[in-house]
Amino acid sequence: AQxxxxxxxxxxxxxxALVLLRxxxxxxxxxxxxxxxxxxxxxxxxxxxxxxxxxxxxxINGFEAEFKKSETSFHLTKPSAHMSDAAEYFCAVSxxxxxxxxxxxxxxxxLSVKP
Amino acid sequence: xxxxxxxxxxxxxEMGQEVTLRCKPISGHxxxxxxxxxxxxxxxxxxxxxxxxxxxxxxxxxxxxxAKMPNASFSTLKIQPSEPRDSAVYFCASSPIGARTDTxxxxxxxxxxxx
Numbered sequence: 001a002q003x004x005x006x007x008x009x010x011x012x013x014x015x016x017a018l019v020l021l022r023x024x025x026x027x028x029x030x031x032x033x034x035x036x037x038x039x040x041x042x043x044x045x046x047x048x049x050x051x052x053x054x055x056x057x058x059x060i061n062g063f064e065a066e067f068k069k070s071e072t073s074f075h076l077t078k079p080s081a082h083m084s085d086a087a088e089y090f091c092a093v094s095x096x097x098x099x100x101x102x103x104x105x106x107x108x109x110x111l112s113v114k115p
Numbered sequence: 116x117x118x119x120x121x122x123x124x125x126x127x128x129e130m131g132q133e134v135t136l137r138c139k140p141i142s143g144h145x146x147x148x149x150x151x152x153x154x155x156x157x158x159x160x161x162x163x164x165x166x167x168x169x170x171x172x173x174x175x176x177x178x179x180x181x182a183k184m185p186n187a188s189f190s191t192l193k194i195q196p197s198e199p200r201d202s203a204v205y206f207c208a209s210s211p212i213g214a215r216t217d218t219x220x221x222x223x224x225x226x227x228x229x230x
Contacts, residue, residue, distance in 0.1 A: 043206055043221030090158065102171065105158040
């Protein structure tokens with residue numbers, strides 16, 4: 001069965017510091033992996049996705065993630081945090097049920113950025 | 116396009132009352148998803164539709180919950196009777212082709228409070 005685990009429900013960084021949000025997945029088939037961001041009082045929006053092309057995936061707002069099969073990881077990084085990055089981030093893996101598929105989301109990691 | 120539209124944005128009701136949440140997906144999207152978000156359980160998929168047909172409703176918590184999609188541009192999620200434990204943010208999302216590799220576009224959510 002597919003699942004994702006996000007390590008750390010809260011991460012706090014200083015403005016300008018590296019952002020690292022961790023996600024490990026479990027999947028019996030080659031996974032498709034996603035990172036979504038949720039700003040306060042809004043719905044989720046896609047940051048980036050891995051669908052078996054390049055293992056280093058670049059997304060919006062300067063974020064990127066690297067798919068590492070050997071570590072079953074898909075960690076999200078950004079070299080320099082901005083105040084506007086404060087939000088909750090969700091890692092997700094696609095699952096297949098029958099001929100269809102849908103996403104399983106992690107519990108989320110809330111990112112705080114200190115001035 | 117206006118994006119996924121949900122109404123109402125906020126709903127406060129008393130235990131035992133019927134609640135109906137509404138969603139208009141992005142035009143041309145074949146898939147529609149209903150999610151529930153709580154602090155305790157995170158983001159849970161309740162049900163999803165493909166071309167107006169329910170595909171997987173295994174996430175619907177109990178018979179008090181029902182969802183319909185009478186046409187490609189409208190869906191409802193109904194709770195009858197409502198209970199305090201149903202208090203959550205309910206999101207609707209749509210997707211052009213499918214969920215396995217495709218981006219899901221989320222609405223702003225409906226915050227439901229059951230007193």
